[in-house]
Amino acid sequence: MTTNKRTAQRECTFGEKYLEINGKSLFVTIKGQGDPIIFIHGGPGGSLEYFLPYMEPLAESYQVILYDQAGCGKSERDKLDHYxxxxxxxxxxxxxxxxxxxxxxxxxxxxxSILALSYAAKYPFNIHKLILTAAIGLSSIDYQTFKKTLLQKMGSYKKMKLGYYSLVAALGGNVSEKVNILMDPYYVYSVETLTKKKEIQNNKRALNKISRDIEKEYNLLPSIDQIENLPVLIAQGSHDILSTAFIEKNVMKHLKNAELVEVKESGHWTILEQPEQIRKLTKSFLEARETVSLRN
Structure with missing residues (x-):
């Protein structure tokens, strides 16, 4: 019985697989060989498709592991929509x-980035390094700042339209496409980038429930000692909703072994706008010798 279990786990090492996790089937795809990198998609409610094909070239040097979070992409939805x-x-x-x-x-x-940091705070000894892009921060206060800053960028008229769409959605209407058309330009440096954007079917229940959870529960500051010395790279877009100045002031002071890089000509969706630069930063960071900086 033990041999069969181990064999089954080895078979999960390559290709596309479904893993039975917490009573649900989660879709995982694995490419390449080498030191493992697990990619954690955004949303909440998004899909691993966001990383494709942009991060696939890293499989030439590393084992690239991508998965759809519960209820997302090809993964099984929770029957009770509990996220x-x-x-x-x-x-x-x-x-x-x-x-x-x-x-x-x-x-x-x-x-x-929130999920990666939260995992690291609970399981720091399982972490080799952390790479974060379009980072949100270390607490629900940072998350609220992200949302407020986004709304400020939109202006009064578009905020009213967003409010109207939210009401229609609450009444059962399908306004996802209209919301995307309204919101997407604020996530990029150049609207021309949106021609490359894949239309991903988001899980709205996962989005709403985990977003509320972040607002109530997310705070890594009391457990910062678990992650403060981990090697961390933060690649933040030059025109992201949360600026590099915000990350420097509110995040970097808590992470002693972190490096912050500004990704030029990029908004929140750095992987979409500057994939080559993100790949280069990733390889450079992973190949660098680990040193603890003396950040005050």
Whole structure:
């Protein structure tokens, strides 16, 4: 019985697989060989498709592991539509153990940066390095700042339209496309980039429930000692909703072994706008010798 279990886990090492995690089937795709990088998509409610094909070239040097979070993409929806930050932390740990991985590098984008940091705070000894892009911060206060800043950029008229669409959606209307048309330009440096954007079917229940969970529960500052010395790279777009100045002031002072890089000509969706630069930063960071900086 033990041999069969281990064989099944080894078979999960390559290709596209479904793993039974917390009573749900989660879709995982694995490419390449080498030190493992687990990519954590944004949303909440997004999909691993956001990383494709932009991060695939890293599979020439690393084992690239992508997965759809619970209820997202090709993964099974929760029958009770129960989604939470804590569940996603547990799911990530069970994926790591199911794939027989030791220390891993986590690459978290947007909401994925919150999940990566939260996982690291709970399981710091499982982390090799952390790579964060479109970072949100370390607490619900930073998350609220992100949302407020986004709304300020939109202006009064478009905020009213967004409010109207939210009301229509609450009454059962399908306004996803209209909301995307309204919101997407604020996530990029150049609207021309949107011609490359994949239309991903988001799980709205996961989005709403995990967003509320972040607002109520997300605060890594009391457990900052768990992550403050981990090697961290933050690649923030020059025109992201939360600026590099904000990240420097509110995040970097808490992370002693972190590096902050501004990704030029990029908004929140750095992987979409500057994929080559993100790949280069990733390889450079992973190949660098680990040193602890003396950040005050």
């Amino acid at each position: 939470s930050l804590e569940d996603e932390i547990n799911n990530l740990e069970l994926i790591r153990t199911a794939l027989n991985l030791d220390k891993v590098t986590l690459f978290g984008e947007s909401w994925g």
